[in-house]
Amino acid sequence: MFQIPEWDLHMNAGKDEQKILKTVKDKSKRIKPMKKSTAKKEITPLLHKKSKQKLKAKKNFIKPVDVNTDTNSEATRKPVKSNVEDMPKVKSRKRPITLQTLFLKAEKRKKLKDNDFIKKSAYDFNLTKSKQKLSLREQMLQKLKSARFRYLNEQMYMNVGKDAKKYFDNDPNAYAAYHEGYRQQVAKWPVNPVDIITRKIKKLPQTFVIADFGCGEAKLAKSTPHTVHCFDLVAVDETVTACDMAHVPLEDNSVNVVVFCLSLMGTNIKDYILEANRVLKNKGQLLIAEVESRFEDVEVFIKNMRSYGFVNKTKDFSHNLFFFLDFVKKSAKTQNNLPDINLKPCLYKKR
Secondary structure, three states: OOOOOOHHHHHHOOOHHHHHHHHHHHHHHHHOOOOOHHHHHHHHHHHHHHHHHHHHHHHOOOOOOOOOOOOOOOOOOOOOOOOOOOOOOOOOOOOOOOOOHHHHHHHHHHHHHHHHHHHHHHHHHHHHHHHHOOOOOHHHEEEEEEEEHHHHHHHHHHOOHHHHHHHHHHHHHHHHHHHHHHHHHHHHOOHHHHHHHHHHHHHOOOOOOEEEEOOOOOOOHOOOOEEEEEOOOOOOOOOOEEOOOOOOOOOOOOOOEEEEEOOOOOOOOOHHHHHHHHEEEEEEOOOOOEHHOOOHHHHHHHHHHHHHOOEEEEEEOOOOEEEEEEEEEOOOOOOOOOOOOOOOOOOOOOO
8 A cells, every 4th residue: 555645644634623623612611601690690789788778868868748747647757866965964163262252151150150049048038038927926836836746756656555545535635736746747748658558548449448557537538438447546536446556346357458557656566466467357458657767677577577477568668758568467376476576766856
């Protein structure tokens, strides 16, 4: 076989062209053109943001009010917060202290002192004027009355109850003189103990029977709707029974409440407490009001009362000058082996 050189060259050239075309086609497959849809996706978010901003601007825009629309309807615009609260507070400047201000303050203080002095002097003048109204005879009578009251008060505190009763039986005017002086003393007190005990009894059922030991002028019986048995050394009126408080004309276990309002006088207090135990029903109440200075130790007094069948329920020391002690009867007691109950005598000093 023989070969033609031109033909071989032509065939080789054709093969090279085919290889080049193949490589171009392969590269064209790898390089992908940008699609229209992806380009749109990248552009749309920006447009969406701009449209939102435009909508917000439209909402915040103040629309002109139409004449036909209702003025009572709510405004579409939201209230704008003021920045006044956020503003820093300006401190007020104090005036400088000068000699003039000091002088004015001193003058003001002086005027106030002068006014107080005028008021005080006027008060003293009125007092002296009221004293001057009393004649010498009246002043002497007042001193005699107060001296007699002190003496009678001492007799009641320093003797046994039956001896004090004998004294007042022999001198009926003495009891009236004592109560006249007693009323003058009550007027000076910050509180009247009878009023406090009256308020307590008013809270109790009206069926309760009360025994007032040392009733005086029977103020308790006149102030409450309850049945009140009144006992004292001298009968002021028909409602009061004159007797020694160690022996009252009542049956055993017959009353609900026994009251000693500033009446634990004399040297036989023990007998009065036993008599209260006798007439009281079981779980009956014993109400005591006394001057605080008479107690050496209140807790010792409360402890001794247990021996007489009484248990302390409440104790009130809030009132000036007086103690209020409430007891409940737990058991009946006789006079065997009981401790003495002693209180200091309440004696008034000479003025």
